[in-house]
Amino acid sequence: MVYKSILPLAVAFCCASLQNGFAQSKPQPLVxxxxxxxxxxxxxxxxxxxxxxxxxxxxxxxxxxxxxxxxRDYHVFSMDDINAPAKDHGVALDVKDIPWAGRQLWAPDAAYKNGTYYLYFPVKDKKDVFRIGVATSKSPTGPFKPAANPIAGSYSIDPAVFTDKDGKAYMYFGGIWGGQLQRWHTGKYDASLKTDLGKGHENEPALSAKVARMKDNMQAFDEAPKDVQLLDENGTPLLAKDADRRFFEGAWMHRLGDKYYFSYSTGDTHLLAYAVGDSPYGPFTYKGVIMKPVSGWTTHHSIIEFKGKWYIFYHDVELSGKTHLRNIKVRELVREKDGSIQTIEP
Known part of the structure; x- marks a missing residue:
């Protein structure tokens, strides 16, 4: 999520025709x-x-x-097929049921291992500091039972858990501005940093997402979080002033062959970008834009493979026209033969 004051909505959706049969003149809200x-x-x-x-x-x-x-809560939705209706399974977790939570249940993620489903969520604790929690269920739709405390060593927002082919799982997380990532740049929480590091830091490497391998129980980090390094084509770290390419929030990881695709939102420039590496830890080399700005302020996505095709789930504000009242959508993600991703004009 991004947290800045509302700017004028982006231009109306242009009509698009996607390949391989998943074609809509304008993707409709799923919910x-x-x-x-x-x-x-x-x-x-x-x-x-x-x-x-x-x-x-x-x-x-x-x-x-x-x-x-x-x-204040989460609903889980299921789809039998990519063109099927999204079924609402009701409330899966409520903020009032999380012992340590204060307010603001922001973007979650989920994972599965050994018969248990895990829901990962960022929420502010009673001191108004974002932490990441975990809740478990034997069903993918919940209800989920939260752990008594947040994940030790966690902070900021937007958890995304990727399980590699060898069974090892990694959490990517972090978001600038309201997501508080900038407040942890020294390793200690600094509440005075409201938005970013401020003047004098523009030519420094940009604040980065974090990654930590998960323990086998999927409920704790197995190591201290590391920086996710994003590089340009020359192998140089992306700078804070490079607003069209640097990380802001909304990390996601997927794998194609031996390559790891780290995708993310540039936040205040509203782009979904991606970078490619040879390891879940990176470093990742910037490759381009997956999706140009949607209508509304925030940009957040996920990417999955389903029945041999790739899809991107995202949101805009078609239903409400208000930045804080959004609706989710899906459309096909089209790749070139070399694995690069075609830019989507939403």
């Missing part, structure tokens, strides 16, 4: 009964499950730290 955003999609047992944020009209004044994104 219309409630507002949903930040969709983390996964394939479990041959079916698509979506774990989004649940936007509400909380009547909270807008601010640069995203106070108006005051979500």
């Amino acid at each position: 219309k009964e409630i507002y949903t955003a930040d969709p983390s999609a996964h394939v479990f047992n041959g079916k698509i499950y979506i774990y989004p944020s649940h936007d509400i009209e909380a009547n909270v004044a807008e601010d640069d730290e995203g106070g108006h994104f005051n979500m």
